[in-house]
Each structure stands twice: as structure tokens, then as C-alpha cells.
Amino acid sequence: MHHGCPVLVYVQQADVFVDEEGARRVAESLFDKAAAAEFGLEGWKSLHELNPQSASQEAVDWVFLVDTLNFSFWSEREEQRYLVKYKGKTYSGYWSLCAAVNRALDEGIPITSASYFATMTLDQVRHVFRSDTEVPIPLIEERHWVLNESGTVLLEKFGGSFLTCVKMSEKSAQKLLRLVLENFPSYRDEAVFESKKVSFYKRAQILVADTWSVLEGKGDGFFDDISSLTIFADYRIPQVLVHLKAMMYSEELMKKLYEGTIFQSGDREEVEIRGCSIWCCALICRHLLQLYERKGQDMRGKINAVLLDYHLWDYARDHREEMKDVPFHRVRCIYY
Ligand SMILES: Nc1nc2c(c(CN[C@H]3C=C[C@H](O)[C@@H]3O)cn2[C@@H]2O[C@H](COP(=O)(O)O)[C@@H](O)[C@H]2O)c(=O)[nH]1
Numbered sequence: 001m002h003h004g005c006p007v008l009v010y011v012q013q014a015d016v017f018v019d020e021e022g023a024r025r026v027a028e029s030l031f032d033k034a035a036a037a038e039f040g041l042e043g044w045k046s047l048h049e050l051n052p053q054s055a056s057q058e059a060v061d062w063v064f065l066v067d068t069l070n071f072s073f074w075s076e077r078e079e080q081r082y083l084v085k086y087k088g089k090t091y092s093g094y095w096s097l098c099a100a101v102n103r104a105l106d107e108g109i110p111i112t113s114a115s116y117f118a119t120m121t122l123d124q125v126r127h128v129f130r131s132d133t134e135v136p137i138p139l140i141e142e143r144h145w146v147l148n149e150s151g152t153v154l155l156e157k158f159g160g161s162f163l164t165c166v167k168m169s170e171k172s173a174q175k176l177l178r179l180v181l182e183n184f185p186s187y188r189d190e191a192v193f194e195s196k197k198v199s200f201y202k203r204a205q206i207l208v209a210d211t212w213s214v215l216e217g218k219g220d221g222f223f224d225d226i227s228s229l230t231i232f233a234d235y236r237i238p239q240v241l242v243h244l245k246a247m248m249y250s251e252e253l254m255k256k257l258y259e260g261t262i263f264q265s266g267d268r269e270e271v272e273i274r275g276c277s278i279w280c281c282a283l284i285c286r287h288l289l290q291l292y293e294r295k296g297q298d299m300r301g302k303i304n305a306v307l308l309d310y311h312l313w314d315y316a317r318d319h320r321e322e323m324k325d326v327p328f329h330r331v332r333c334i335y336y
Contacts (some may be wrong), residue, residue: 001284003235008276010044011129013250013252013271014250015249015250015252015253015268015269015272015273016247016249016250016253016269016272016273016275016277017247017248017249017250017276018196018246018247018249018279018280018283019245019246019247019248020283021286022244022245022246022247022248023187023280023283023287024283025245025246026241026244026246026284026289026294027283027284027285027287027288027291028287028291029244030284030288030308030311031288031291031292033311034288034292034299034302034303035299039303039311040302040307041212041213041216041217042216043310043311043314044210044213044214044310045213045214045216046277047314049324050086050091050095050099050102050310051098051213051214052100052214055214055215055216055219057161057163057219058112058160059214059215060161060163060211060214060215061112061114061161061163062101062112063162063207063210063211063214063216064112064150064154064162064207064211064311065101065111065117065147066097066098066101067093067206067207067210068096068146068147068150068184068186068203069143069146069147070094070096070203070206070336071136071139071203071267071333071334071335071336072095072138072139072332072333072334072336073092073094073096073097073137074093074095074138074235074328074330075135075138075312076260080133080134080135080137081094081133081135082131082133082135082136082137083096083132083133083135084096084097084099084100084130084131084132085099086099086100086102086103089205090132093317096181098130098280100128100129100137101128103200104128104129105283108233109114109128111128113160114151114154114155115155115160116151117147117148117150117151118147118148118151118152118154118155119148119151119186120139120144120147120148120151121144122141122144125138125140125144125147127144129143137289138332139320139334140331141293142334145186146186146334149184149185149186150184150186151182153184157183158183160238162211163220165179165180165183166211166215166220166221166245167220169223171202171220171222171223171224172223172224172225173208173212173223173226173228173229174225174227174228175203176208176211176223177201177204177208177229180204180207180208181201181204182296184204186203186334187201187203187204187207188201188204189201189202189203189204189336191265191266191270193268193271193272193275198271198275200233200335200336201279202232202233202234202274202336203232203335203336204229204253205229205232206232208223208229209226209229209306209309209310212226212306213315224297225297226304226306227304227305227306229304229305229306229310230278230281230282230305230315231277231278231281231282231305231306231308231312232309232336233274233275233277233278233336234313234336235327235328235329235330235336236312236313236316236317236328237277237281237309237312237313237316238273238274238276238277238328238329239316239323239326239327239328240278240312240313240315240316240319240323240326241280241281241312242326243319243322243323243326245317246280246283247276247277247280248274253269254327256269257327257328258327260327260330261330262330262331262332263329263330263331264331265333265335267331269329270331271331281305281308281309281312282305284308285303285304285305285308288298288303288308289303321327
């Protein structure tokens with residue numbers, strides 16, 4: 001028997017855990033809601049006054065512009081936030097972006113036209129996204145860059161409208177996802193985890209989902225594989241999954257989050273948080289479909305990661321107070 005020295009296997013301590021039992025409980029709590037109209041596609045318009053209410057080409061271009069800029073609204077200090085007043089209401093976070101876009105359109109600025117945002121100057125971007133507090137919108141230079149880049153690609157390759165890109169996808173969500181990733185570099189949201197390439201594609205997937213929603217799942221907006229999309233790994237979904245006890249963080253990670261640690265894109269903790277969120281929601285979806293199956297109901301058209309995501313994200317928005325004890329992870333990036 002050869003007693004060589006023991007091989008020290010360096011196992012990276014995991015910081016994020018999916019709780020199968022917790023995911024099952026969340027699915028059970030959603031059972032009745034999942035059958036309601038708001039949980040379905042219609043909720044995208046009926047629940048959100050700032051979203052386009054039509055299904056026109058302009059509405060699709062609104063979605064493309066907003067999802068190109070749909071990232072990084074969190075502020076260092078909660079009391080000092082970027083806010084936008086629009087039609088008598090004050091909006092924060094993602095909705096402040098939508099309010100600024102609608103404010104610009106009302107002012108006659110063609111902000112959703114590729115021919116405009118392809119050559120927008122930084123000063124024009126500053127004007128359109130000006131804040132109603134002294135806190136400017138985060139990453140204003142990056143927003144200027146992605147607008148010029150995306151607008152130029154739309155003009156050069158898709159006749160100036162994202163609808164052209166949608167038509168080329170031949171009713172496949174995966175094909176549209178590929179077209180977006182091949183043509184719009186700012187949407188390439190990838191990382192390396194334990195020497196394996198992983199992808200989240202949060203903005204690319206939400207762009208496909210919001211296109212499906214704004215076109216009401218009909219005509220050019222009918223995707224036979226829409227259920228193949230995952231949830232959109234942002235900084236709110238993980239927070240609500242931990243709040244609902246479907247996901248857990250290690251003490252070390254919680255400590256870093258409470259201290260307000262700012263992580264970099266691709267950090268191990270960030271990739272674990274985003275990856276586990278996707279897996280956790282896939283489990284919730286699976287449990288929810290099984291609960292309906294046992295009742296003899298096939299809900300595959302009405303329950304998928306997109307609709308679960310929208311519901312959880314809206315829940316997080318409506319339960320800020322209860323969720324304040326669960327920190328969200330902070331990365332300043334253009335991906336989410
Ligand atoms: N996973 C997921 N992440 C989403 C959305 C949306 C907006 N979609 C709405 C629009 C139409 C539908 O009805 C949806 O309700 C924004 N975000 C991300 O959240 C963060 C901002 O959060 P807060 O600071 O609280 O505003 C930021 O990373 C942003 O990229 C979503 O739906 N799912």
C-alpha cells in the first residue's frame with residue numbers, strides 16, 4: 001500500500017444555494033395567481049402605463065431602445081437616486097428610464113428612431129435622460145456609446161427598425177436571440193465560471209420577451225419557442241428569490257452584500273448568484289406546471305420563465321419595504 005501524501009483537492013466554497021423545498025413552496029403560493037389574466041401576456045400592457053399600448057412598428061422600436069439601455073439603475077445610497085418626473089408622477093429605477101423616453105417623445109425628440117440615436121451626441125443623451133434630482137442616470141457615457149453603436153447597426157443591417165430583425169427570426173425566439181447577439185455587441189452578457197464559458201444574455205432575452213409582449217404574442221410576435229427563454233438574471237430577481245426563501249446566500253456573501261461590496265462582472269459570487277437564480281426559477285416553473293398537470297390542466301402556453309420573471313420582478317417592485325433586509329448584489333455594468 002503506497003501512502004503518498006494526500007492530494008489536497010481545492011474545492012471552491014459555494015456561496016449561493018437553491019432550496020428545492022423553498023422553490024416548491026413559491027410555486028404553490030403562485031398557483032392561483034398563475035391562472036389570472038395579469039400573470040399572462042396581457043399584464044405587460046395592462047399593469048404598466050409607461051409601456052406602449054399599441055403593437056405598431058414604433059412600439060417595437062420603443063422596446064428596442066429601452067432594452068438597449070435597460071441596465072444599472074441602482075444607486076450607491078438609496079436616499080440619493082436618479083428620478084424622473086413624468087405626467088405628475090415620479091419614477092425610479094427601470095421606470096425612470098421609460099419615463100425619460102416618453103418625456104422625450106412628448107417633447108418631439110425622435111429618441112426611438114435609429115436615425116436619431118445612431119448619431120446622438122453625449123450632450124443630447126444627457127438632455128434626454130436628465131434627472132429630476134441632483135443624481136444623474138448611472139453610466140451616461142456607456143449609454144451614449146451603446147445608443148450610437150446599436151443605432152448604426154440597425155441602420156446598416158436592418159433598414160433602421162428592429163421589426164426587420166424580428167421578421168428575419170421566422171417566429172423563433174432562439175433565432176431572434178442569435179440575431180441580436182451576432183449583431184449587437186453590447187448584448188453579449190457572458191462569463192467564465194470554473195474555466196467554463198457561461199452566458200446569461202439578460203438584455204438579449206428580455207428584448208425578445210418584451211418584443212413578444214408588445215406584439216401581444218401575435219403575427220410577427222408569435223414565437224413557437226418562447227418558453228425556451230430563461231428568466232432575466234438582473235439584480236432584483238435574486239433579491240426576491242432570497243426574500244421568498246427559494247435561494248440562500250452563505251454568511252460570508254451576506255456580509256459582503258451588507259457592506260455594499262461592489263463586484264465586477266464575472267466575479268465568482270456574481271456568476272453564482274445569477275446562475276442559481278436562473279436554475280431556481282426553472283424549478284419554480286417546473287413545479288407550477290406539475291401542480292396544474294395534476295389538475296389535468298396543461299398550462300405550458302401560460303406559464304413560462306418569461307411570465308414568472310415579469311411576475312417576480314413586479315412583486316419585487318411592489319414589496320420594496322418588506323424586502324429591505326435582503327441586499328441585492330451591486331455590479332456597475334451595461335448587462336443588467
Ligand atoms: N428580471 C427582470 N429584470 C428587469 C425587468 C425590467 C423591466 N421589465 C418590465 C417591463 C415590462 C414588464 O412588464 C416588466 O415588468 C427591468 N429589469 C432590470 O431590473 C433592474 C432595475 O430594477 P429596479 O431598480 O427595481 O427598477 C435592472 O437590472 C433592470 O435591467 C424585468 O421584467 N425582469
